[in-house]
Amino acid sequence: xxxxxxxxKERFTEELFELLRIPSVSTDSxxxxxxxxxxxxxxxxxxxxxxDNVEICPTPGNPIVYGEKLIDSELPTVLVYGHYDxxxxxxxxxxxxxxxEPEIRNGKIFARGASDDKxxxxxxxxxxxxxxxxxxxxxxxxxxxxxxxxxxxxxxTSFVQAxxxxxxxxxxxxxxxxxxxxxxxxxxxxxxxxxxxxxEVTGPNRDLHSGLYGGAVxxxxxxxxxMISSLTNEKGEITIPGFYxxxxxxxxxxxxxxxxxxxDLDAYKAALDIxxxxxxxxxxxxxxxxxxxxxxxxxxxGGYTEEGAKTVIPSKAYAKISMRLVPGQDWEVISELFxxxxxxxxxxxxxxxxxxxxxxxPAVIPTDSEAYKAASNAYxxxxxxxxxxxxSGGSIPIVPMFKDELGLDSIMMGxxxxxxxxxxxxxxxxxxxxxxxIETIALFYKYxxxx
Amino acid sequence: xxxxxxxxKERFTEELFELLRIPSVSTDSxxxxxxxxxxxxxxxxxxxxxxDNVEICPTPGNPIVYGEKLIDSELPTVLVYGHYDxxxxxxxxxxxxxxxEPEIRNGKIFARGASDDKxxxxxxxxxxxxxxxxxxxxxxxxxxxxxxxxxxxxxxTSFVQAxxxxxxxxxxxxxxxxxxxxxxxxxxxxxxxxxxxxxEVTGPNRDLHSGLYGGAVxxxxxxxxxMISSLTNEKGEITIPGFYxxxxxxxxxxxxxxxxxxxDLDAYKAALDIxxxxxxxxxxxxxxxxxxxxxxxxxxxGGYTEEGAKTVIPSKAYAKISMRLVPGQDWEVISELFxxxxxxxxxxxxxxxxxxxxxxxPAVIPTDSEAYKAASNAYxxxxxxxxxxxxSGGSIPIVPMFKDELGLDSIMMGxxxxxxxxxxxxxxxxxxxxxxxIETIALFYKYxxxx
Numbered sequence: 001x002x003x004x005x006x007x008x009k010e011r012f013t014e015e016l017f018e019l020l021r022i023p024s025v026s027t028d029s030x031x032x033x034x035x036x037x038x039x040x041x042x043x044x045x046x047x048x049x050x051x052d053n054v055e056i057c058p059t060p061g062n063p064i065v066y067g068e069k070l071i072d073s074e075l076p077t078v079l080v081y082g083h084y085d086x087x088x089x090x091x092x093x094x095x096x097x098x099x100x101e102p103e104i105r106n107g108k109i110f111a112r113g114a115s116d117d118k119x120x121x122x123x124x125x126x127x128x129x130x131x132x133x134x135x136x137x138x139x140x141x142x143x144x145x146x147x148x149x150x151x152x153x154x155x156x157t158s159f160v161q162a163x164x165x166x167x168x169x170x171x172x173x174x175x176x177x178x179x180x181x182x183x184x185x186x187x188x189x190x191x192x193x194x195x196x197x198x199x200e201v202t203g204p205n206r207d208l209h210s211g212l213y214g215g216a217v218x219x220x221x222x223x224x225x226x227m228i229s230s231l232t233n234e235k236g237e238i239t240i241p242g243f244y245x246x247x248x249x250x251x252x253x254x255x256x257x258x259x260x261x262x263x264d265l266d267a268y269k270a271a272l273d274i275x276x277x278x279x280x281x282x283x284x285x286x287x288x289x290x291x292x293x294x295x296x297x298x299x300x301x302g303g304y305t306e307e308g309a310k311t312v313i314p315s316k317a318y319a320k321i322s323m324r325l326v327p328g329q330d331w332e333v334i335s336e337l338f339x340x341x342x343x344x345x346x347x348x349x350x351x352x353x354x355x356x357x358x359x360x361x362p363a364v365i366p367t368d369s370e371a372y373k374a375a376s377n378a379y380x381x382x383x384x385x386x387x388x389x390x391x392s393g394g395s396i397p398i399v400p401m402f403k404d405e406l407g408l409d410s411i412m413m414g415x416x417x418x419x420x421x422x423x424x425x426x427x428x429x430x431x432x433x434x435x436x437x438i439e440t441i442a443l444f445y446k447y448x449x450x451x
Numbered sequence: 452x453x454x455x456x457x458x459x460k461e462r463f464t465e466e467l468f469e470l471l472r473i474p475s476v477s478t479d480s481x482x483x484x485x486x487x488x489x490x491x492x493x494x495x496x497x498x499x500x501x502x503d504n505v506e507i508c509p510t511p512g513n514p515i516v517y518g519e520k521l522i523d524s525e526l527p528t529v530l531v532y533g534h535y536d537x538x539x540x541x542x543x544x545x546x547x548x549x550x551x552e553p554e555i556r557n558g559k560i561f562a563r564g565a566s567d568d569k570x571x572x573x574x575x576x577x578x579x580x581x582x583x584x585x586x587x588x589x590x591x592x593x594x595x596x597x598x599x600x601x602x603x604x605x606x607x608t609s610f611v612q613a614x615x616x617x618x619x620x621x622x623x624x625x626x627x628x629x630x631x632x633x634x635x636x637x638x639x640x641x642x643x644x645x646x647x648x649x650x651e652v653t654g655p656n657r658d659l660h661s662g663l664y665g666g667a668v669x670x671x672x673x674x675x676x677x678m679i680s681s682l683t684n685e686k687g688e689i690t691i692p693g694f695y696x697x698x699x700x701x702x703x704x705x706x707x708x709x710x711x712x713x714x715d716l717d718a719y720k721a722a723l724d725i726x727x728x729x730x731x732x733x734x735x736x737x738x739x740x741x742x743x744x745x746x747x748x749x750x751x752x753g754g755y756t757e758e759g760a761k762t763v764i765p766s767k768a769y770a771k772i773s774m775r776l777v778p779g780q781d782w783e784v785i786s787e788l789f790x791x792x793x794x795x796x797x798x799x800x801x802x803x804x805x806x807x808x809x810x811x812x813p814a815v816i817p818t819d820s821e822a823y824k825a826a827s828n829a830y831x832x833x834x835x836x837x838x839x840x841x842x843s844g845g846s847i848p849i850v851p852m853f854k855d856e857l858g859l860d861s862i863m864m865g866x867x868x869x870x871x872x873x874x875x876x877x878x879x880x881x882x883x884x885x886x887x888x889i890e891t892i893a894l895f896y897k898y899x900x901x902x
Binding site: 027094178194196198204214226230276277278279280288292314317319320348422 | 545740755768
């Protein structure tokens with residue numbers, strides 16, 4: 001199969017570029033048409049690659065692309081999941097080249113979605129083409145490609161519930177994560193959950209002149225800064241009552257194993273241009289970003305934010321606040337704890353509105369399953385080294401959902417790198433890993449069929 | 452003169468509407484042409500009213516309109532100050548009618564600048580016309596109308612310094628303040644100073660994925676909320692070291708006198724739709740907003756602020772923070788204290804940039820001067836009641852500057868009301884007070900000539 005991939009790699013990249021040129025931003029409704037365009041592109045490519053029963057399944061939101069190739073009911077079945085929607089590109093002005101005009105510079109594809117998740121998802125489509133073309137498809141395969149991952153996969157659960165038979169499989173393959181380094185492959189076996197909230201603090205019923213009222217009324221921005229700052233303490237702990245109650249502590253043994261993964265703190269700080277890291281006392285940087293929960297303000301706004309000065313006490317202030325959760329934490333419970341606590345923080349003279357955007361459960365994947373071993377063998381053959389199992393700080397809420405609804409574990413074969421800057425300006429994806437990923441995925445089928 | 456005013460009041464209002472239709476927003480350079488248009492309008496009106504040597508004096512910023520009528524060097528000279536620039540109109544969508552399309556509803560003129568300061572400034576032009584037309588001009592008069600008050604009068608000081616002879620006078624008249632109520636006239640005898648700062652907090656050198664980095668690096672928005680919230684304490688005091696060191700405490704006697712001014716706390720809260728007021732312990736609401744300093748965040752922004760959710764740790768967070776100052780406080784000293792302190796608050800993993808926008812000194816005006824008495828008499832004749840001297844929480848930095856540069860006190864004959872909502876959407880000005888103000892100002896000249 002390697003020969004076929006080498007022979008067609010230019011076309012594989014060109015096709016990905018076509019997909020990257022479609023600004024399928026799911027969080028902003030004005031891109032709705034582009035989202036549909038991306039779905040059609042994938043449906044066509046699946047058909048071309050040889051999939052049967054390809055359909056664009058409508059949902060109340062963005063469509064889900066389905067396709068399958070069932071060769072033998074005796075053989076194991078692989079369900080491939082990926083998402084074709086992307087994060088917004090802003091801040092636009094920080095991009096060196098336009099986010100939706102992909103370009104290769106020093107071996108990297110630069111574009112929004114290059115890594116998350118168009119590039120990684122499309123590897124599966126091309127791996128499928130490769131296996132079909134070289135007569136190497138050794139498992140049944142089903143594709144489920146959604147367009148709402150970046151907004152919480154709001155319609156995927158009901159789709160899965162309504163199509164349990166159609167989606168029957170032995171394992172789910174997901175490439176929406178990263179690896180430790182270009183030459184150090186890793187498989188993600190843990191994900192953090194997510195609770196994403198939005199808060200609105202209202203003071204006076206209208207904007208006021210800060211000279212005439214300053215000092216006499218509670219300013220909603222002053223208030224929101226006090227409320228938010230009290231959510232974490234100087235030890236880097238989250239102060240919401242009950243927040244840690246159900247957190248499953250990771251065993252000393254597992255923490256030791258994690259600590260073996262190569263990590264260079266100085267390089268980490270240098271890459272981010274920061275003098276110091278900050279996080280929960282008693283945990284390493286890797287632990288803080290994977291096995292421990294966190295709370296981040298993702299956005300804040302209120303008052304006058306244009307050029308110059310305006311002496312105003314605004315009527316309202318807003319913030320988007322999200323929490324990453326770890327095994328044991330139920331995102332819906334945490335969302336309620338947050339809302340209850342944040343409302344209780346409202347100072348005299350203010351009112352508070354808290355709304356939950358979306359959330360997801362954390363997940364841990366066993367490393368002793370046939371599927372994990374098949375993935376491990378695949379990496380060993382393509383990379384020449386055994387992949388390291390790692391727990392990621394990111395959230396892929398659909399992974400625990402698949403476990404609940406379909407009883408299936410997801411094998412997260414991620415080929416992204418830290419430098420990919422997903423969700424940031426100048427997102428990129430290594431061309432070499434794009435091709436190596438296609439090869440590794442195809443090899444997974446070979447080993448998984450042998451189980 | 453009253454007869455003349457009554458006879459021409461419709462035209463007086465129409466002319467003001469013309470001026471209000473010009474969006475002369477000084478803080479936003481894109482309105483530069485409108486600012487010039489407003490200056491030309493005033494120059495023409497002064498000439499029409501009978502002023503001599505009318506000129507539009509260029510400055511490095513917006514022009515200053517000058518005009519004079521010198522009738523007799525034996526008579527006292529009144530220097531009129533006003534500003535024709537206005538605050539931005541945003542948030543636009545909260546206006547019931549377009550901010551630059553003035554309209555009268557239940558006796559109020561609604562438009563940006565209706566009260567602050569086009570309406571109040573234009574009263575002086577019409578009072579001058581009235582005195583000229585009815586042969587009642589009893590003092591020499593000079594007009595100095597600037598277009599940069601809302602951005603700190605950045606070029607006025609150098610203009611005054613360069614034109615000290617031309618601006619020689621016995622008193623300065625300013626109508627850029629308010630009165631207690633429609634039937635309770637008051638004269639502003641105190642103003643707070645201002646120090647307006649902008650802060651930028653930088654964390655990582657790029658936006659980060661909050662899943663992969665959340666909990667491991669200092670988020671600049673989390674950081675800025677902690678920094679800002681620490682600037683004030685639960686007693687409503689400002690915690691910047693040295694902030695209160697030079698504050699002149701107001702005597703118990705003066706506080707008693709102030710307390711006599713009618714004030715209804717329930718009506719105050721009801722008007723703002725707040726359950727409670729908040730401010731420095733040990734002071735009344737009126738005192739908190741006039742004789743005590745304050746610190747307000749006028750604007751804050753950072754991260755993702757659009758529709759939906761984005762799981763990002765932004766690289767930067769920003770805020771505009773202003774402090775109102777009282778007699779004894781030097782705004783340049785306070786700006787330095789703020790900058791030094793705020794920089795010292797930067798948590799590990801962040802860098803901070805503080806810049807000063809502009810500032811102004813506080814002022815207190817004697818109530819035993821001839822000019823104050825003339826103003827008091829004028830109100831008594833037009834309103835039938837003696838005006839109450841009050842200290843305002845607002846800042847008119849040029850008042851202390853005039854004292855320094857020209858050695859002149861400013862008599863602040865303000866006709867605005869709290870309900871005018873200056874600096875807010877739906878700014879308004881009472882039509883009746885507009886006409887009554889013209890009459891009262893004209894009467895000031897009568898009494899001041901008798902001194």
